[in-house]
Amino acid sequence: MRWTITIPDPTSMPPSALGFDGNAPTIEQAAHALVTTTRNYFQSRGHEANSISALAHIEDTTITVEGLLDPSVPNSDIIEQIIAAASAVPTIGDAAAAIADNRWRPRQSEPKGDLSAQIDRIQRWARDNLGHDVFYPATTTLESSPNTPTEVEILFEHSDNVMAGLLPGYELLSRTRSRQIRDMWLEIGTDQRHRFPEFAATYDPAVSSAEPAGSASELFLPEFYPIADQDGSTLFVDTRGGPMSNCVSEYSAEGASEGWMWPSATAMFTALADSLDDGQPFLREHPVVRDDTLIWDM
Numbered sequence: 001m002r003w004t005i006t007i008p009d010p011t012s013m014p015p016s017a018l019g020f021d022g023n024a025p026t027i028e029q030a031a032h033a034l035v036t037t038t039r040n041y042f043q044s045r046g047h048e049a050n051s052i053s054a055l056a057h058i059e060d061t062t063i064t065v066e067g068l069l070d071p072s073v074p075n076s077d078i079i080e081q082i083i084a085a086a087s088a089v090p091t092i093g094d095a096a097a098a099i100a101d102n103r104w105r106p107r108q109s110e111p112k113g114d115l116s117a118q119i120d121r122i123q124r125w126a127r128d129n130l131g132h133d134v135f136y137p138a139t140t141t142l143e144s145s146p147n148t149p150t151e152v153e154i155l156f157e158h159s160d161n162v163m164a165g166l167l168p169g170y171e172l173l174s175r176t177r178s179r180q181i182r183d184m185w186l187e188i189g190t191d192q193r194h195r196f197p198e199f200a201a202t203y204d205p206a207v208s209s210a211e212p213a214g215s216a217s218e219l220f221l222p223e224f225y226p227i228a229d230q231d232g233s234t235l236f237v238d239t240r241g242g243p244m245s246n247c248v249s250e251y252s253a254e255g256a257s258e259g260w261m262w263p264s265a266t267a268m269f270t271a272l273a274d275s276l277d278d279g280q281p282f283l284r285e286h287p288v289v290r291d292d293t294l295i296w297d298m
Contacts, residue, residue, distance in 0.1 A: 002057075003056065005065070020038055106282065106284070134166050156178070213244045
């Protein structure tokens with residue numbers, strides 16, 4: 001049984017990855033070998049503990065491993081995590097099953113209407129609970145791009161003048177700010193490829209662009225359209241081809257993009273509207289209203 005593990009190297013600049021692989025007769029033995037090999041390597045080099053996720057494969061199963069580089073988490077817990085993920089049967093829907101993985105995902109809701117309907121729901125909730133709108137008329141009119149996805153265009157019609165704090169951990173982007181962040185990430189990738197040949201040899205944007213939407217990507221690609229951002233972490237719509245085209249993913253300088261979070265912007269805002277209505281977590285935080293202000297609590 002073939003196993004591999006890929007880990008962002010926390011000490012490298014520019015960002016790079018380390019990889020290990022091997023064979024074992026069973027899932028249990030593969031998980032044990034994966035954990036001990038990786039941890040022994042990092043411990044022998046005195047790397048500090050961190051919370052970076054690692055991408056593992058056991059045969060055809062892709063697994064995002066949490067806590068692997070945190071020595072406070074016992075080996076047995078990590079091994080059990082991997083065994084459970086490798087043994088699980090994907091149940092995330094026919095479209096998503098084509099690229100199913102086992103990473104943590106935020107709340108998922110079945111859309112009841114299109115994106116505009118979800119924005120209207122959020123607006124009504126704000127008027128009822130905050131006493132004011134969260135989406136305000138745009139202050140400027142900017143020309144749209146013919147390549148921008150429809151859902152992103154709908155968001156831009158509302159996000160030019162939006163209440164701060166509508167999302168936990170992110171702020172929605174205006175059209176102008178989205179373009180700036182997209183250009184920034186693309187320029188960073190181009191600069192890294194020009195200055196570091198080993199990085200260019202390892203990460204080819206043409207190869208990543210040919211992967212199906214929702215797949216993990218070390219590079220920020222031209223097919224990614226930012227919709228929200230906070231402190232270097234960007235939510236974007238992935239317009240690559242495949243059954244998950246136009247899904248929403250996250251890209252960050254630390255962990256790159258680890259795969260899809262919601263199957264669409266409509267699904268994302270449906271989950272947000274549902275959380276505002278029922279008080280359940282969205283991105284691990286609960287919505288609370290205090291003094292006519294939306295606050296997100298852990």
